[in-house]
Amino acid sequence: MLFENKEVFCMLFPESIRTLVCSDFDETYFAHDRNNAKDVKALMDYLNKERHLLFGIVSASTLDMIKGCLDEMEMEYPHFIACNSGTELYYYKDGEEIYDLDYEKMLMQQGFTKSTILDVEKSLADRDIQLMVQELFVDAPFSRNYYYRETNREEDERRFQQIRATAEAQHLIVNISKCNPLIGDPADCYDVDFFPESAGKDAIVRYLIQKYDIDFDETYAFGDSGNDIKMLNAVKHGYLVSNATAEAKERHLKHADFPYNKGILSILERRSE
Structure with missing residues (x-):
């Protein structure tokens, strides 16, 4: 599936993948009130320099909701989007939207x-x-x-x-x-x-780890609410951003020191320390 009638900017898809980073969308990857544009850009600048890192959105939102927000904020599309609670998986490479039929077949079985x-x-x-x-x-x-x-x-x-x-x-x-x-x-x-039963945010993580043969020690995930907990527990480094809900913080003890993209970036930057 190709994008039609508009120019869409996608992150450069890595030729070889060593690290997986998954992020919830609303109130994790971006602030719902759209007030963190500078932090979004700082994270994207970092990710675009990491040539062996696969980054994507894993969200309960629909694909149209996610793409609409990305377009509104003039954000680059990530390497992948897993939408509708991790039941659909799309990749973005060279301006092309690619639906993962293998993942769908797994659900259909x-x-x-x-x-x-x-x-x-x-x-x-x-x-x-x-x-x-x-x-x-x-x-x-x-x-x-x-x-x-x-x-x-x-x-x-x-x-x-x-x-x-x-x-x-x-x-x-x-x-x-x-x-x-x-x-x-x-x-x-x-x-x-x-x-x-084989779908969900955590299932997407496990599927991508297997698909790209990623070392478990190189897996990261970020979220802000209770529906992210299974995803955070499915990786080696799972963090709630600091603006996460009180319910989520009671259920998961690893928290970033900053909110939204700034929280994600602060954790990823530790990888090189």
Whole structure:
């Protein structure tokens, strides 16, 4: 797939890869209010000098949402984008968008269909567990995103256990994390995201490590919320940026000293020390 009707600037794709760096998008790679353009440029300058480093975005957002923001902020496209909670994988090389069909085939081999998630939604509704569909993601082929409105801690945890058990019975992964109002989510809700059991942000990391035969000691990941924790634990060097949510910081103890891109850059610069 080629970009049409516009000039798109992509990072130079490395000919040989020794290091993998994965970053969440909203509130990690960039500030949702777009106030960190200088830090974005500083990180990109660093990455463009690293000829053996593969860098990409791993996000719950849709591809159109990510590309729209990159274009708006006039950012270079990274080497890859894994979108819709790590269920789709695209590479960017010499102005070309390349969809990873091998990764899709791996998901398809599970016999997954979107109706599996819809059946889970109905089953939970029958038990008075109401999930609100996040409309921006309804067209995602391998995932479905919801909001759950919190009640009280004890009742919420009981329902979360039911959600996880129902998903597991259908060979689905479910990620449940507190919403971040800074990215436009409702303050009194949780994100509840379903996808095939071999997918997810952590699965993307493992897939890329295997695909490019990367030494585990040379793997990095960065995030800001609870839905990034599995990805951070799937690499050797997984960090929350300093602006991460309180919930995420309770669940993961390695934190960068700075927010957003500045936090990412501060960790990567240690590699040469």
